[in-house]
Amino acid sequence: MMVSFQVCLLISISFIAGQCACDGSADEVLFYQNYYEKYGGDHLIVSDEGKEVSLLIDQHTGSGFTSNQNFGSGDFHINLKIPNKSSSGIITTFYLMSQSVDEPNSGIPHDEVDFEFLGGNDKYTLSTNVFASDGGHREQQFNLWFDPTTGFHSYRILWNQYNIVFFVDDVPIRIFKNNTDRGVNFPSNPMHIEATIWNDTNWVGEVDWSQGSFTAYYRNFSINGCQYQESNLQDCYSNNYYWNPITTLSPEQYLKYEDLRGNMTYDYCHYNATDFPECMLNN
Ligand SMILES: *[C@@H]1O[C@H](CO)[C@@H](O)[C@H](O)[C@H]1NC(C)=O
C-alpha cells in the first residue's frame, strides 16, 4: 500500500471538485497524519496547525519524532532549518532506521540511512552515513552551497532495490548502490523515519549551553513510501511505485553530483577502504 496521503487525497478531491489542487499547498499533509513524538515532551512543539514542528535541545533533554509506519522502499523527504547559532556539539537529523533508537536490543538487524548536521561555529557540516546490518562507519561529509540555518531546504532519501540516493534541494549528493552480488552490504530491512536533535561531545565537541537552547524546524510531512506489512517486502519492489525504476541519474543530475563531490570534506573510503568492498568498486 502506498502511503502518499497527499497524492491520493488530492486526486480524489480534485476529481470531485473538478479542479486541480496540484500545487500541493492547499492540502498539505500535517505532522500527526504520518508522525508522532518519540521523546522530549514539551521540547517538541507542533505549530502552524500541524504544518511545522520544532525540536529543541537544552541541558535537560533533546527531542525527536518518528513515523507511524515502517517502509520497504520509498522517496522520503523533509524540509528542515537547523539551529541558527553557534552549535558545536549539537546534531540535527533526518534518517531512516530499521530498529528504534530506544530498542537497540530488539534483535532486528541495524540498517540506517542518515542525514546528520554536525553543528559548528561557522561551518555546518552535513554528514551522511549508511548502516547495512552492521556498524555503519560509511560517513561522507559535505559543505553545502547555502546556509542551512537561514531557511528551509529539502533533504531527501530515495531507497529502492538498486540504490540509495541522498538529495539536497533535488541535487544528488551521494549514491550508495546495491552491490550485494559483489559482497557489499545493503540495507534490506523495513525502516521507519526519525528526526532528532541531540548532542555528542565525543564526535562533534563540547556544547556551549550558555548560548541557551537550540531549535531545529521541520516542515512538509508527506511521505512517499511503500508501507511494510509482514511478508510483503517483495511487493515494495514493484514498479508501480514511481521511485522503484530509478536506477540512474539524469545527465543534468549527474553533472551536479560530480560538481559536489569536490566539496566532500570527509570520505570513509579515503581512510578505511580495505574494510569496505564498495570502496574498491569504481561505480
Ligand atoms: C534565530 O532564529 C530565531 C527563531 O528561531 C529568531 O528569533 C532569531 O532572530 C534568529 N537569529 C538570527 C541571528 O538570525
Ligand SMILES: *[C@@H]1O[C@H](CO)[C@@H](O)[C@H](O)[C@H]1NC(C)=O
Ligand atoms: C563548494 O564549497 C564552496 C565553499 O564552501 C562554495 O562556495 C561552493 O558554492 C560549493 N559548491 C557546491 C557545488 O556546493
Ligand SMILES: *[C@@H]1O[C@H](CO)[C@@H](O)[C@H](O)[C@H]1NC(C)=O
Ligand atoms: C539487492 O540486489 C539483489 C540483486 O543483485 C537483489 O536480489 C536484492 O533483493 C536487493 N536488495 C534489496 C534490499 O533491495
Ligand SMILES: *[C@@H]1O[C@H](CO)[C@@H](O)[C@H](O)[C@H]1NC(C)=O
Ligand atoms: C514537500 O516536498 C516535496 C518533495 O521534495 C516537494 O515536491 C513539495 O513541493 C514539498 N511541499 C511543500 C509544501 O514544501
Ligand SMILES: *[C@@H]1O[C@H](CO)[C@@H](O)[C@H](O)[C@H]1NC(C)=O
Ligand atoms: C573503519 O571501519 C571499521 C569497521 O569496519 C571501524 O571499526 C573503524 O572505526 C573505521 N575507521 C574509521 C576511521 O572510520
Ligand SMILES: CC(=O)N[C@H]1CO[C@H](CO)[C@@H](O)[C@@H]1O
Ligand atoms: C541534553 C542531552 O541530551 N545531553 C547529553 C549530551 O551528551 C552527554 C554525553 O553523551 C550526555 O550525557 C547528555 O545527556
